[in-house]
Amino acid sequence: MTALVRGQAWVGETPLFAPIDLTVAPGRWTCLLGPSGVGKSTILRLLAGLETGARFQGEVTRDAPVALMAQDPGLIPWLDVAGNVTLGARLRGTLPASFLSKYPGGRETDPVEGSVSRGAEPPLDPAARAAHLIEAVGLADRIHHLPANLSGGQRQRVALARTLFEDRSLVLLDEPFSALDARTRAQMQDLSARLLHRRSILLVTHDPAEAARLGDRILLLRETGLTDWPVLLPRPEAAARPFDAPEVLALQAELMRGMMA
Amino acid sequence: MRTALALILTVLCLWQGLIWLAQMPPFLLPSPRAVAEALWLNRAEITRHAGFTLAEVLLGFVLGAALGAALAIAMGFSDRLTGVLRPILTFSQTIPVFALAPILTLWLGFGMAPKIAVTVLIVFFPVASAFLDGLMRTPQAALDLAQVMGASRIRIMRHLRIPAALPSLATGLRLAAVYAPIGAVIGEWVGGARGLGALMIHANGRMKTDLVFAALLVLSVMTVIFARAVALALHRAWRRYGV
Numbered sequence: 349m350t351a352l353v354r355g356q357a358w359v360g361e362t363p364l365f366a367p368i369d370l371t372v373a374p375g376r377w378t379c380l381l382g383p384s385g386v387g388k389s390t391i392l393r394l395l396a397g398l399e400t401g402a403r404f405q406g407e408v409t410r411d412a413p414v415a416l417m418a419q420d421p422g423l424i425p426w427l428d429v430a431g432n433v434t435l436g437a438r439l440r441g442t443l444p445a446s447f448l449s450k451y452p453g454g455r456e457t458d459p460v461e462g463s464v465s466r467g468a469e470p471p472l473d474p475a476a477r478a479a480h481l482i483e484a485v486g487l488a489d490r491i492h493h494l495p496a497n498l499s500g501g502q503r504q505r506v507a508l509a510r511t512l513f514e515d516r517s518l519v520l521l522d523e524p525f526s527a528l529d530a531r532t533r534a535q536m537q538d539l540s541a542r543l544l545h546r547r548s549i550l551l552v553t554h555d556p557a558e559a560a561r562l563g564d565r566i567l568l569l570r571e572t573g574l575t576d577w578p579v580l581l582p583r584p585e586a587a588a589r590p591f592d593a594p595e596v597l598a599l600q601a602e603l604m605r606g607m608m609a
Numbered sequence: 610m611r612t613a614l615a616l617i618l619t620v621l622c623l624w625q626g627l628i629w630l631a632q633m634p635p636f637l638l639p640s641p642r643a644v645a646e647a648l649w650l651n652r653a654e655i656t657r658h659a660g661f662t663l664a665e666v667l668l669g670f671v672l673g674a675a676l677g678a679a680l681a682i683a684m685g686f687s688d689r690l691t692g693v694l695r696p697i698l699t700f701s702q703t704i705p706v707f708a709l710a711p712i713l714t715l716w717l718g719f720g721m722a723p724k725i726a727v728t729v730l731i732v733f734f735p736v737a738s739a740f741l742d743g744l745m746r747t748p749q750a751a752l753d754l755a756q757v758m759g760a761s762r763i764r765i766m767r768h769l770r771i772p773a774a775l776p777s778l779a780t781g782l783r784l785a786a787v788y789a790p791i792g793a794v795i796g797e798w799v800g801g802a803r804g805l806g807a808l809m810i811h812a813n814g815r816m817k818t819d820l821v822f823a824a825l826l827v828l829s830v831m832t833v834i835f836a837r838a839v840a841l842a843l844h845r846a847w848r849r850y851g852v
Contacts, residue, residue, distance in 0.1 A: 396757050416757040422750030426772055426849045438768055439760035514758065 350374045350518055350548040351414075353391050355406010364390060364402050366573035372410075372518065377541075377549045377583075379563030381556060383607060386569050388552045392522050395550065412548070415514035418522040421507035423495040430491050433478045433509045443474055474513075481509040484543060501532035505539070512543055519544055521551040525558065537561055537588045545586035556603035560596050561588040568606050577606060639819035644826065647819035654808070659827050661804040665721055665793040666835065669728020673789070674782055676729060677736030681778075684737075685744035685770060686762065702734055706795055714800035724796030724804065731792035736781040743777025744770050775850040779843045786839035790832045 351372040357364040365387040372378045372395075382388050393400045394408050396416050423432050437443045482491050485505040495503055504524060511519060521540075525533040541562060553559055559566050566577040581595050589596045621641050627633065628640050635643055648655065684691040706727055713723040747770045755765045797806025805824045812820035843852050 393753075396753070398753050398756060413759075414757060416754060418750060418753070420748075420750035422748065422754045424751060424769070424772075425851060435754070436758040439755050439758050439764050441761075441764060520757075 350412055351395055351410035351550070353394055353406070353408050355404055355408075357387055357390055357394075357400070357402040357404045359402050365569065365571070367406075368569070368574040370567060370574060372548050372550045373565065374517075374548045375546050376564040377551060377562050379559040379566045380550060380552045380569055381559040381563075381566055381577075381603060381607070382554065382569035384554055386571055388554075388569055389522055391569075392520050392550060392552045396520055410518060412518040413516050414518045414520050415511045415516040416520050416522070417507050417511045417524045419524060419526050421495075421503045421524075423503055423506055425495055428492045428494055429482055429487055429498075429506050429509075430475070430478050432495065432506050433482055433513050434474050435510060436514050437474050478509070478513055481512050482506075484512070485509045485539065501528055501536065504528060504532075504536055508536070508540060508543065516547070518548045518550075521549060523553055524551075526553070526555065533558070534561075534591055541583075541588040542586050556600045556607065557591065559603055560600040561591055566603065568603070570607070570609075575606070577603065636816045636818050639822055643819040644822040647817070648823035648826065651820060651823065655805075655824060655827055658803060658805050658808045658824070659831060661721070662790065662793050662797065662806065662828070663831060663835075665724040665728060665796070665804065666789045666831075668721075669725045669792055670732050670786065670789045670839075672725065673729035673732025674736050674785060677733035677738075677781070677785075678740055678778065680733070681737045681740035681744060682766065682771070684741050685766065691741070698734065698737065706730055706792065710795050710799040713796070719801040721803075723800065724793050727796040728789050728792035731788050732785040735784045735788070736778070739781025739784070740774055740778040743774025746777075747773045772850050775847045776852050779847060779852040782843060783836065783840050786836040787832065790828060790835065794828065 353368065353370045356367045368391070370378075370380070370391060380388050380391060387402070390400045390402050390404075394404055395410060396414055424435060427435065431438070434443060479488075479491065482488060485508050487502060487505055487509070490498065490502065495506070498506065507524065524540075525536045528536060537558060551558070551562060562583075563579055564583055566579050568575040568577050579599070581589065581599055583589055624638075624641055628638060639647070680694070684694055709730065710723070710727050713726045717723040717726060744766075751769055751773070752765070755769055760768070793804065794806035794809075797804035798810050801807055802811075805828045809821050809824045812818075812824065846852075
């Protein structure tokens, strides 16, 4: 078990969702599918340890630190692509001074914290690691661009690289592709499936097509509660299922029927 | 530039026309020419006084802005402090600075200190108010991310909230730059013999209306240049942050 949410939530006196029992399995994509307003994001925010605006009674546990990627990529407008990708290190004060001097907004590094985290970080220094990830998401030629000069799809690529830079085993995805056009969305699904391979994923989505492409396990959240939807279709290693395969389209239709029921 | 020139010419024509038509005596409304003459004849004295006023404006502006910004950051950290200080700040703005100036002169003497104090009082409120407004409106997506990334409150303030609030701070500073000279002049009216405000009061007392206008003209030009310089400096320093 990597993460678990068990309980019930209310907004005021109105139940937001019926009692649920949700687990995120290690190394797999768990898709939480449902229409808007049934509390999908609340569950994700509970796992992230964020304010939800709802009253929750129950148990939230996770045995790993998380990284978060949401529909709003949350890019910092005054930092370029490299600065945004390394935002976590900047906010924890673990970027070396040489790096900060290149990117305004910070000055010194905390000598104590810096040395502690250096042991925990992978051997590559942050700048090299960031450059590597930016290349992996296909933005090597835009490393010094500001978010304002990027398209919506490119911004989500930056957000993906930033998520990967955090290097967490549990990754929470809150409808990260729902604001993108269909083609860009499909490309981002492929890229994410490849780059987030082996990590434990909770993907919150309202798109049955997305769940059908990515979910190793699909949980349908409706007003009545959580349904574990059987997924018999295997998913290729480190890839999304093909969007045009008849079995995937059938699963998508089946999920849609489930959401309409 | 051409529009500004045309506007100045129009105002001068209206001014001169009013004097001719209404037969205004020079001690009530001096002609543009008389003002220009007064400006030229008293150039050394006016420059000296303008220097004092400018020094007060600069010092008061820097001190007031620093104080206002520091207060906004402190309030940005603590909702409780904001709850206590906000009504006090608003209340402090209901007291006219004109009423405070004599008391400040009584406390701080006839030197530069009370003038700087009045300027600080005028500058710090728009700065604190605009900056705090900006600090409270950091995009939620960025704050959520920072929390999940394990950032401390201080680092969130330094790396996210303050930079994101710089456009608001700049708005407050630009506004304060326009008002700062008013503060200095109010201080000079009340006490002391130095500065454009003092010069105006004394000239007014001796019916030297042309000199009053000349000093006023210099004050206006100085204020416009100062405000423009502040706006330009902020734009250059903080362009990256959307100022």
